[in-house]
Amino acid sequence: MIEINLREIKMSSPLALKGGKPIRAKEWPQWPIYGERELKAVEEVIKTRYWGGGVGVSGPKEAEFEKKFSSSHGCRYGVCVNSGTAALHVALLAADVGPGDEVIVPALTFWSTGSAVLMAGAIPVIVDVNPETYCMDADAVKDAVTDKTRAVIPVYNYGSSPDMDKLLKTCNEYNLVLIEDCARGHGFMWRDKPAGSIGDLGCFSFQQGKFMTAGEGGIIITNNKTYADRCYAIKDCGRLREGGMPGEGIEPLTVINWYNYRMTQIQAAILLAQLERLWGQIKVRQGNQNYLNKRLREIEGIEPVKVDERLSRHHPWPYCFKYDPSCFMGLPRDKLITALRAEGIPCGKPHPPLNMALYFPKFSEAYKRYVESKVNFPVSEKAYNEEAVELPQHLFLGATEDMNDIAEAIIKIKRSAKDLL
Structure with a gap:
């Protein structure tokens, strides 16, 4: 009873902007959260002297994280990259999206969802969001499909989701690639399917403020081996996952552009600990x-x-x-x-x-x-x-x-x- 009265007094006091005491003076939970497991994981990598991204093959911590994260999100393959933006860019290129193509994206999202489309040389076709969820309006997506549409990028936002059933149906009907932007969707489940495994490719971010973080980083997950192989080649300067010189074993037109989007072993080690949390x-x-x-x-x-x-x-x-x-x-x-x-x-x-x-x-x-x-x-x-x-x-x-x-x-x-x- 005393506590209730104290709260009532606080709510009835002058506003903090007008010189009153604020409702809250103590600190909020700190972010990111780390502990002995993160410190030990980083120390272990430093002592190996293998710090960078794998060249022609995923590094040991990177490979371990790719396997654990993708399997925990319902996919057989994972390809680590250095940011969520890079994940979207690589996924689009792996799906053969390029100049002349249109990609449908929601209006209310972080800029990367649209800028990755521009980076691939395609045109972002923006649709509005559902007023209740603030996520992509699935009906607007169907109305936006043209003969130039190549892909759709729904975004998990505000702890909610677009209507993935409708989006999947539309993509199947028009033979479109469904690339899930899961930068804010780690661990989500749509019915009994993890976010990232519903469409063709799922893209996650590990930027500082995300649910899991190594400061920066990203991953693409998929159940399609061809997409996985293409993603790896694109992010590792054209190398195949099994190793080899850039471009070796790849037809010139198979991969449009190659980049260095590799993740470091230190990042991967931190993310293994973060995944446990x-x-x-x-x-x-x-x-x-x-x-x-x-x-x-x-x-x-x-x-x-x-x-x-x-x-x-x-x-x-x-x-x-x-x-x-x-x-x-x-x-x-x-x-x-x-x-x-x-x-x-x-x-x-x-x-x-x-x-x-x-x-x-x-x-x-x-x-x-x-x-x-x-x-x-x-x-x-x-x-x-x-x-x-x-x-x-x-x-x-x-x-x-x-x-x-x-x-x-x-x-x-x-x-x-x-x-x-």
């Missing part, structure tokens, strides 16, 4: 997500992004809720974010939609399509401009009390919204 962290994040969803639904004007019921395992990256300023006396979303930060709650807004964020060379087909025509994607643009509020994933590795702080900071701001107008 992933499954327990998913349970903690998902439990906290469910609890916070319940708390926020009690606040008029706040609605957590919907998670598709067919996602049997998921966790938020980032967590996102939709904000209705009319329930907060007209307080703009960006002022809410500023107030939440002052109350000790890290938060932000989405990346700009791809039509606003990507650089399209002047006079290119993409420039004409998205700049000159000023095409709009109303759901994505509303999310970016006024509606969506994001919370970083590491907040969800804490306790129930941490989730209460988030909810109570919002309640506090709502009660005093007039003071911010």
Whole structure:
């Protein structure tokens, strides 16, 4: 009873922006998480003096990680690269996507989803997102298919997913390559299938803020050996996985371009330790997500992004809720974010939609399509401009009390919204 009264007093006190005490003063869970296993793994690699990426063959730690990660995500083959962007680029080239081709991508995503298409020489065809999940609208994808469409890249976002059943059906119907952008989808399950194994290729990121990290890194997973072999050759300067000189044993037109996108053994060693942590962290994040969803639904004007019921395992990256300023006396979303930060709650807004964020060379087909025509994607643009509020994933590795702080900071701001107008 005393604790409840103390919380009520905190929520009724002046806003932190107006000189009051913030709801939260203590630190949030730190990220990345590391321990003895990461330190030992790195030390072991350093002592071997084999630090770099394998040349013509995956290095020992790299090969071990490729096998463990791909098998844990429902695939037979894995190819490590040095970033999630590189993973998307390599996957597109392995699928023979190039100049003249179109690739359908969602508007609301990180820029790499679209820039990788441009890097492959193809044209990103942007579609809007579902207003409930903020993930690719599967019906819009079908409407966007033309005789130039070669691939579709759905993105797992906000702990949710596009309708993978519909997307798979569309790709099969039109003979399109389905490349899953799983940069934010580690460990997800759609029905009984792991994210990354549903389509033809799955691309993951291990950048600093992702569910698993080695600072940077990425991996492509697939059940198609031809794609796996092509991915390896593309990322390792044209070498076959079994070794050999660049280009040796590969027909000149088989692989369009070759790159050095290799992962180091130190990164792979860290990721092996991070993979062991992933499954327990998913349970903690998902439990906290469910609890916070319940708390926020009690606040008029706040609605957590919907998670598709067919996602049997998921966790938020980032967590996102939709904000209705009319329930907060007209307080703009960006002022809410500023107030939440002052109350000790890290938060932000989405990346700009791809039509606003990507650089399209002047006079290119993409420039004409998205700049000159000023095409709009109303759901994505509303999310970016006024509606969506994001919370970083590491907040969800804490306790129930941490989730209460988030909810109570919002309640506090709502009660005093007039003071911010």
